[in-house]
Amino acid sequence: MIADTKKVLVVDDEAHITLVVQRGLESAGYQVRVANDGSSALQSFRSWLPDLVITDLSMPAFDGLDLCSRIRGLSEVPILVLSVKDDEPTKVKALDLGADDYVSKPFGMAELTARVRALLRRSAVPVEGETGLEVGDFKINLEQRVVEVRGNPVHLTPKEFDLIQFLLANRSKVLTHKAILSAVWGSSSSEQPEYLRVFVANLRKKLELDPRAPRYIKTEPWIGYRFDPE
Amino acid sequence: MTLAAVTMILAVLPGFNQTAIALVLVLLVIVVAVTAGKGPALYVSILAGLVFNYFFIGQPNSFVINTLEDAVSFLIFIITAVVVGQLSSRLEKRSLQAEELLRSEQLKTALLDAVTHDLRTPLTSIKGAISTIRDRGISEEVRLELCEVIEQEADRLNRFIQGMMDLAKLEAGQLALESKNVSAEEIIEDALHRAEPLLARHRLQVSIEASLPGMQVDPRLISQVLYTLIENAAKYSGAGTMIGVSARRNGNSAVDFAVTDDGPGIAPELRAQVFQRFFRAGARPGFGVGLAIARGIVQAHGGVILIAEGNEGRGCCVHFQIPYGARA
Numbered sequence: 110m111i112a113d114t115k116k117v118l119v120v121d122d123e124a125h126i127t128l129v130v131q132r133g134l135e136s137a138g139y140q141v142r143v144a145n146d147g148s149s150a151l152q153s154f155r156s157w158l159p160d161l162v163i164t165d166l167s168m169p170a171f172d173g174l175d176l177c178s179r180i181r182g183l184s185e186v187p188i189l190v191l192s193v194k195d196d197e198p199t200k201v202k203a204l205d206l207g208a209d210d211y212v213s214k215p216f217g218m219a220e221l222t223a224r225v226r227a228l229l230r231r232s233a234v235p236v237e238g239e240t241g242l243e244v245g246d247f248k249i250n251l252e253q254r255v256v257e258v259r260g261n262p263v264h265l266t267p268k269e270f271d272l273i274q275f276l277l278a279n280r281s282k283v284l285t286h287k288a289i290l291s292a293v294w295g296s297s298s299s300e301q302p303e304y305l306r307v308f309v310a311n312l313r314k315k316l317e318l319d320p321r322a323p324r325y326i327k328t329e330p331w332i333g334y335r336f337d338p339e
Numbered sequence: 340m341t342l343a344a345v346t347m348i349l350a351v352l353p354g355f356n357q358t359a360i361a362l363v364l365v366l367l368v369i370v371v372a373v374t375a376g377k378g379p380a381l382y383v384s385i386l387a388g389l390v391f392n393y394f395f396i397g398q399p400n401s402f403v404i405n406t407l408e409d410a411v412s413f414l415i416f417i418i419t420a421v422v423v424g425q426l427s428s429r430l431e432k433r434s435l436q437a438e439e440l441l442r443s444e445q446l447k448t449a450l451l452d453a454v455t456h457d458l459r460t461p462l463t464s465i466k467g468a469i470s471t472i473r474d475r476g477i478s479e480e481v482r483l484e485l486c487e488v489i490e491q492e493a494d495r496l497n498r499f500i501q502g503m504m505d506l507a508k509l510e511a512g513q514l515a516l517e518s519k520n521v522s523a524e525e526i527i528e529d530a531l532h533r534a535e536p537l538l539a540r541h542r543l544q545v546s547i548e549a550s551l552p553g554m555q556v557d558p559r560l561i562s563q564v565l566y567t568l569i570e571n572a573a574k575y576s577g578a579g580t581m582i583g584v585s586a587r588r589n590g591n592s593a594v595d596f597a598v599t600d601d602g603p604g605i606a607p608e609l610r611a612q613v614f615q616r617f618f619r620a621g622a623r624p625g626f627g628v629g630l631a632i633a634r635g636i637v638q639a640h641g642g643v644i645l646i647a648e649g650n651e652g653r654g655c656c657v658h659f660q661i662p663y664g665a666r667a
Binding site: 128145 | 463492
């Protein structure tokens with residue numbers, strides 16, 4: 110069980126929210142520490158070295174966005190942001206600054222622990238082997254540029270292969286349109302999300318059992334995509 | 340006078356013919372239209388027409404127009420000046436209306452964000468606590484702890500709604516005080532009991548002057564004022580810092596309540612504005628009506644509320660004074 114020993118740092122200036130999240134995660138088997146602002150969170154992060162950070166975005170002085178960018182400068186640890194706002198620009202900014210996922214308030218603990226589990230699972234498995242990797246229903250051979258889904262080889266164009274390779278390497282993370290376009294097509298293409306939509310639609314036709322109800326490549330409305338290979 | 344002077348100066352300068360001077364006069368009309376509005380623009384247009392006529396049309400230094408050509412020149416100048424002036428004024432008015440609309444839209448968005456924050460924050464604690472109690476094997480101790488969170492956050496939501504109702508009543512002048520004789524100690528005790536979860540990360544110093552006389556006030560509302568000040572102090576000052584709550588005599592007629600903190604303080608130029616509705620100092624989310632309601636309640640009791648420097652020039656100190664025999 111991943112949950113047995115994993116350490117989670119919870120950051121929010123609302124004492125009741127940190128208490129509830131702490132008790133919920135502790136009951137799921139995680140070790141939890143809380144911090145009530147960005148600077149004490151950073152101190153805790155340096156001394157305790159958590160496996161995952163959950164942070165609110167709106168905090169006084171040193172907010173969640175600052176914290177994401179400061180932690181990202183130190184470590185690749187998964188960061189999950191909590192946001193009371195539904196506005197996409199804030200979420201996109203957090204993701205661009207290094208957050209891996211977000212959960213909108215109010216949330217149930219079942220949803221939060223599922224996201225925590227997914228992020229920890231992803232960080233626990235090595236991303237790449239010598240020539241490929243096998244995760245969930247997907248097997249990818251990087252040398253031969255071949256992808257198998259549920260044991261069946263799938264023919265992909267070179268760009269589709271690059272795209273699935275990037276999604277697989279960043280599985281369970283929310284990826285913004287900008288991040289995907291920059292990684293697969295180069296930074297000059299980052300202003301063309303329509304371009305990406307066409308490729309994702311084609312990939313879904315090739316990979317999904319029902320492309321209209323995708324199981325692997327999920328849309329995060331107005332933000333981007335999340336790839337869940339299992 | 341200015342028009343005449345400008346026209347005469349231009350007339351003697353080389354390179355300025357009749358057309359150029361007419362254009363300069365129209366420009367003056369535009370400036371007046373944009374800065375002063377429609378009426379003054381019309382007035383200046385007619386005046387410019389007369390000046391132009393006096394110096395340049397027909398016989399010099401005379402209003403007499405002899406030929407049809409001069410009459411047409413005069414008419415065209417007047418029509419152009421009036422039309423341009425009125426259009427410029429209308430354009431300026433529309434631009435101001437558009438700015439006003441944008442400000443109103445921005446305010447609406449900010450208010451919506453603030454309401455969203457003030458409602459969703461307690462809902463998050465409640466939903467998280469309920470789902471943990473329901474779905475997971477937790478100890479009795481944790482269950483009780485989470486039940487307490489639910490109760491306190493439900494009270495917080497209720498206070499938010501009560502605050503909105505108080506604000507509406509204050510604005511309509513319909514806030515009815517349910518006055519009773521209470522002591523400053525009772526008021527402080529009630530406010531501190533409600534603020535207990537907010538103060539968990541701060542040090543608290545309470546000071547109440549001995550033998551303070553009782554006050555004839557609405558205890559719920561005065562306690563709400565004190566709670567708002569403590570909530571702000573806890574919100575804006577860092578963990579581990581001191582929050583002071585005090586009550587003492589103010590002369591022979593009033594009790595002075597004060598809440599001090601070691602936070603960033605409020606700049607002197609913002610101290611009056613913080614009591615306005617929807618004003619928020621700093622980047623903290625919130626509805627921005629707490630101090631507006633507090634001031635309304637204090638004034639309804641015949642008192643005053645003001646902001647001063649905190650201890651040794653640090654932080655903030657909010658005082659409010661309530662007369663002993665406040666309005667019933």
